[in-house]
Amino acid sequence: MVEQLNQAEREDALDGLPDWDHDEGRDAITRNFTFADFSEAFAFMTRVALLAEKADHHPEWSNVYNRVEILLTTHDAGGLSGRDIDMAQAIDALVE
Amino acid sequence: MVEQLNQAEREDALDGLPDWDHDEGRDAITRNFTFADFSEAFAFMTRVALLAEKADHHPEWSNVYNRVEILLTTHDAGGLSGRDIDMAQAIDALVE
Numbered sequence: 274m275v276e277q278l279n280q281a282e283r284e285d286a287l288d289g290l291p292d293w294d295h296d297e298g299r300d301a302i303t304r305n306f307t308f309a310d311f312s313e314a315f316a317f318m319t320r321v322a323l324l325a326e327k328a329d330h331h332p333e334w335s336n337v338y339n340r341v342e343i344l345l346t347t348h349d350a351g352g353l354s355g356r357d358i359d360m361a362q363a364i365d366a367l368v369e
Numbered sequence: 370m371v372e373q374l375n376q377a378e379r380e381d382a383l384d385g386l387p388d389w390d391h392d393e394g395r396d397a398i399t400r401n402f403t404f405a406d407f408s409e410a411f412a413f414m415t416r417v418a419l420l421a422e423k424a425d426h427h428p429e430w431s432n433v434y435n436r437v438e439i440l441l442t443t444h445d446a447g448g449l450s451g452r453d454i455d456m457a458q459a460i461d462a463l464v465e
Contacts, residue, residue: 311427315418322411331407335431 275350278358286358293361296344300352301333302361306341306368314339317367324363330356371446374454382454389457392440396448397429398457402437402464410435413463420459426452 277300278286287295293302308314314336321343325331333344345361347354373396374382383391389398404410410432417439421427429440441457443450 311418311422315415315422319411319415322407326407326411331434333431333433335429337429338427 275347275354275356277347277350277352277354282355283353286353286355290358290361290365292365299344299346301344301346302353302357303342303344304361304364306343308339308341310339314341317341320367321364324360324367328356328360328363330360332360371443371450371452373443373446373448373450378451379449382449382451386454386457386461388461395440395442397440397442398449398453399438399440400457400460402439404435404437406435410437413437416463417460420456420463424452424456424459426456428456 287293287302290302293304295301296303306314306317308317318334318336318341321332321334330347333346335342343364345357346352347356383389383398386398389400391397392399402410402413404413414430414432414437417428417430426443429442431438439460441453442448443452
């Protein structure tokens with residue numbers, strides 16, 4: 274069982290992820306990405322898919338042409354866990 | 370400029386796509402797909418991405434683990450066009 278972050282851990286984690294927003298209703302984090310075109314957007318999605326499969330932790334995400342929106346939460350934990358923070362950092366590293 | 374389908378064309382097209390729903394508010398068609406797991410879902414998405422890029426006609430779509438939801442409409446036409454019907458048929462062919 275993965276444990277939800279407690280309040281102090283959550284605040285620390287969000288401070289370290291300035292490009293992500295906290296969706297309080299879902300206890301999730303979200304980030305929107307914009308690329309030059311669909312080809313670049315889907316190339317990014319493919320890299321995220323490989324990260325997700327390797328970590329066995331998968332995003333909720335959508336794509337419209339050059340835009341990708343990613344939401345991370347941990348269903349098993351009923352909210353944000355360390356696995357979401359790790360995935361967000363790995364995704365950020367792809368676009369830095 | 371791509372032309373919107375007229376009412377008769379729209380009805381004929383939807384009759385030929387029984388697995389797709391008509392979203393009247395958006396004048397779009399939608400279909401939900403369920404796969405065994407994320408790997409299968411993303412493999413399908415990759416094939417759809419290749420179709421979309423080749424046709425230069427891209428879906429609005431989302432994925433959560435083994436589920437993929439696709440919405441097709443033609444922004445340039447302000448609603449459904451023949452390009453959406455062609456894309457829906459090509460997507461259906463992938464999963465038949």
